[in-house]
Amino acid sequence: MTIGSILTDMVKIFIKYWDVFVLQGIMYTLLLAAIAVLCGTVIGALLAFGRMSRFKVLRAIIIAFVEVMRGTPALLQLYVGYFLVPMLIPDMNTMPSQLMAFICVAVALTFNTAAYVSEIIRSGIEAVDKGQTEAARSLGLNNSTTMVSIVLPQAVKNILPALGNEFITDIKQTSLASTFFVGELMTSYKTVVGITYNSLSTLFVIGVLYFIMNLILSKGLKFAEKRMKAHA
Amino acid sequence: MLEIKNIYKYFGSHQVLKGISTEIEHGQVVSVIGASGSGKSTLLRCMNLLEHPTFGEVWMEGKLLTPVDPYLHFDVIRASKTYSKLISEGMSDDDAIAKIKKEDLLHEKYNAEGKKYRALMKKIYDENHIDINIARQKMGMVFQQFNLFNNKSVIENIMLAPVKIGIAEYRAAVRRNNRIRLSNVFRKDKKPLIGLPDDPSAVKLKAEENARALLKRIGLSDTANQYPSTLSGGQKQRIAIARALAMNPDVMLFDEPTSALDPEMVGEVLDLINDLVKSGMTCVIVTHEMGFAREVSDRVLFIDGGVIAEQGTPEQLFNNPQNPRAAEFLSKVLR
Numbered sequence: 097m098t099i100g101s102i103l104t105d106m107v108k109i110f111i112k113y114w115d116v117f118v119l120q121g122i123m124y125t126l127l128l129a130a131i132a133v134l135c136g137t138v139i140g141a142l143l144a145f146g147r148m149s150r151f152k153v154l155r156a157i158i159i160a161f162v163e164v165m166r167g168t169p170a171l172l173q174l175y176v177g178y179f180l181v182p183m184l185i186p187d188m189n190t191m192p193s194q195l196m197a198f199i200c201v202a203v204a205l206t207f208n209t210a211a212y213v214s215e216i217i218r219s220g221i222e223a224v225d226k227g228q229t230e231a232a233r234s235l236g237l238n239n240s241t242t243m244v245s246i247v248l249p250q251a252v253k254n255i256l257p258a259l260g261n262e263f264i265t266d267i268k269q270t271s272l273a274s275t276f277f278v279g280e281l282m283t284s285y286k287t288v289v290g291i292t293y294n295s296l297s298t299l300f301v302i303g304v305l306y307f308i309m310n311l312i313l314s315k316g317l318k319f320a321e322k323r324m325k326a327h328a
Numbered sequence: 329m330l331e332i333k334n335i336y337k338y339f340g341s342h343q344v345l346k347g348i349s350t351e352i353e354h355g356q357v358v359s360v361i362g363a364s365g366s367g368k369s370t371l372l373r374c375m376n377l378l379e380h381p382t383f384g385e386v387w388m389e390g391k392l393l394t395p396v397d398p399y400l401h402f403d404v405i406r407a408s409k410t411y412s413k414l415i416s417e418g419m420s421d422d423d424a425i426a427k428i429k430k431e432d433l434l435h436e437k438y439n440a441e442g443k444k445y446r447a448l449m450k451k452i453y454d455e456n457h458i459d460i461n462i463a464r465q466k467m468g469m470v471f472q473q474f475n476l477f478n479n480k481s482v483i484e485n486i487m488l489a490p491v492k493i494g495i496a497e498y499r500a501a502v503r504r505n506n507r508i509r510l511s512n513v514f515r516k517d518k519k520p521l522i523g524l525p526d527d528p529s530a531v532k533l534k535a536e537e538n539a540r541a542l543l544k545r546i547g548l549s550d551t552a553n554q555y556p557s558t559l560s561g562g563q564k565q566r567i568a569i570a571r572a573l574a575m576n577p578d579v580m581l582f583d584e585p586t587s588a589l590d591p592e593m594v595g596e597v598l599d600l601i602n603d604l605v606k607s608g609m610t611c612v613i614v615t616h617e618m619g620f621a622r623e624v625s626d627r628v629l630f631i632d633g634g635v636i637a638e639q640g641t642p643e644q645l646f647n648n649p650q651n652p653r654a655a656e657f658l659s660k661v662l663r
């Protein structure tokens with residue numbers, strides 16, 4: 097087997113099964129990652145504010161949750177989601193099994209992302225110079241006005257780039273969902289290999305696709321970051 | 329105007345302030361000097377509660393900013409169960425109070441001191457306490473590191489607090505009137521509505537007018553739309569002072585306002601503070617600029633070991649310090 101033959105196999109496989117890779121694989125991967133990042137950011141923001149609140153019990157619960165999510169494998173969390181979500185929502189069992197698996201995995205990825213995002217948001221807020229808060233409070237502004245007018249607009253500049261990286265991480269993490277055949281890019285690989293029996297070339301095809309997605313994303317993020325800095 | 333009573337401040341086991349009391353009179357200029365790390369900033373920050381004193385009270389124009397400190401009220405001490413117990417053991421009033429204060433017998437067991445004690449604490453608090461955000465509006469603070477809002481232009485920096493607070497006051501008044509209207513539905517003798525303060529657009533207009541006037545006064549009108557990162561240290565600090573003045577404060581607190589400046593910019597900031605002093609502003613100034621302190625101060629406090637080791641007029645303190653530590657400090661810095 098030569099490099100040349102691998103390359104030609106890759107091209108052949110992509111041309112023959114491009115719809116499985118692109119229309120199904122990439123689409124589900126992006127959808128899953130987008131759901132995880134969007135919902136995860138909302139929940140992560142709530143967690144971050146809960147963690148900075150003055151309610152001790154709430155803080156302790158959130159810290160425990162975040163540490164558990166960061167200290168256990170994502171694949172394990174997907175398994176837990178896969179079995180736990182249908183137990184909590186029994187109606188789900190009437191759904192087509194692929195849809196059910198997709199929802200379970202999306203929920204698990206969302207909570208995984210929420211844990212990481214809550215840390216991103218918290219450290220983004222804490223990275224804003226304490227002097228900014230002190231100056232605002234010394235003028236008689238209350239805590240929430242200070243947060244909304246002064247701290248958050250500055251924290252967003254720390255948070256957005258890290259959030260973009262989390263999106264890239266999530267795109268790579270969705271590959272774990274192939275364990276449950278939810279249809280994302282790694283599932284496409286399994287489908288195609290089942291027909292072609294050409295593992296290496298198929299792997300390289302989806303590898304290139306993952307790489308291109310993340311390359312476009314990270315270039316886009318760099319560009320957005322630059323523009324944001326220019327307007328600061 | 330601004331009175332601090334027996335302020336203690338501990339950071340964990342580190343005792344920074346150990347019983348500081350003083351009163352800043354209306355129109356007075358008080359400088360605070362002392363070695364670095366002696367607690368000057370902490371003292372200043374306790375005055376507007378950016379730091380919460382561990383013990384002691386802060387009063388501003390007859391209003392209490394801190395919680396009630398039981399040790400500052402004999403009647404409160406006498407209302408406590410601990411006091412009754414000591415008296416019943418045959419201790420004299422003076423001794424019992426002294427022992428309670430010295431051994432800090434009240435703070436830890438607020439709930440165990442009985443109803444009378446708690447009721448008295450609450451009464452003093454309710455009768456005198458003022459919301460800290462309202463009190464701070466009348467206390468301008470200027471920081472060593474300027475702390476201009478990085479995400480706001482110069483004019484927005486100056487306008488922010490008057491606008492936000494003005495609008496909040498307007499909304500609160502509208503809400504109160506709505507409540508009165510609602511309750512009037514059920515009343516025979518209708519309660520009158522309260523007068524409304526400026527509406528949001530008038531608040532903004534006035535704040536902007538005022539901000540432009542302040543910028544003109546400090547000679548920085550042309551920086552109005554610039555962002556802080558484009559300004560020199562001296563400009564930043566003058567704008568920070570203008571920002572504090574925009575709230576029409578009754579007292580200004582300066583924490584080493586020139587210590588972070590390049591030497592050539594110290595003058596412009598000191599000149600501005602001097603102008604303020606001449607206009608009659610009450611000021612507390614933490615500074616290492618001894619010449620300036622001597623020139624503008626009515627009174628100078630020398631902080632050492634967590635207490636006011638010596639205080640007096642600039643002449644007394646600078647020419648003839650009585651405290652050996654003060655003499656040593658001054659001989660070093662005046663050299």
Ligand SMILES: Nc1ncnc2c1ncn2[C@@H]1O[C@H](COP(=O)(O)OP(=O)(O)O)[C@@H](O)[C@H]1O
Pocket residue numbers: 339342344362363364365366367368369370371
């Ligand atoms: N937030 C804080 N936490 C712990 N220690 C502090 C804090 N702020 C000040 N200190 C300590 O209190 C002491 C006095 O500090 P400060 O009031 O800043 O002194 P000064 O302004 O006179 O230089 C220092 O030893 C400092 O380390």
Ligand SMILES: [Mg+2]
Pocket residue numbers: 368369370584
């Ligand atoms: Mg200091």
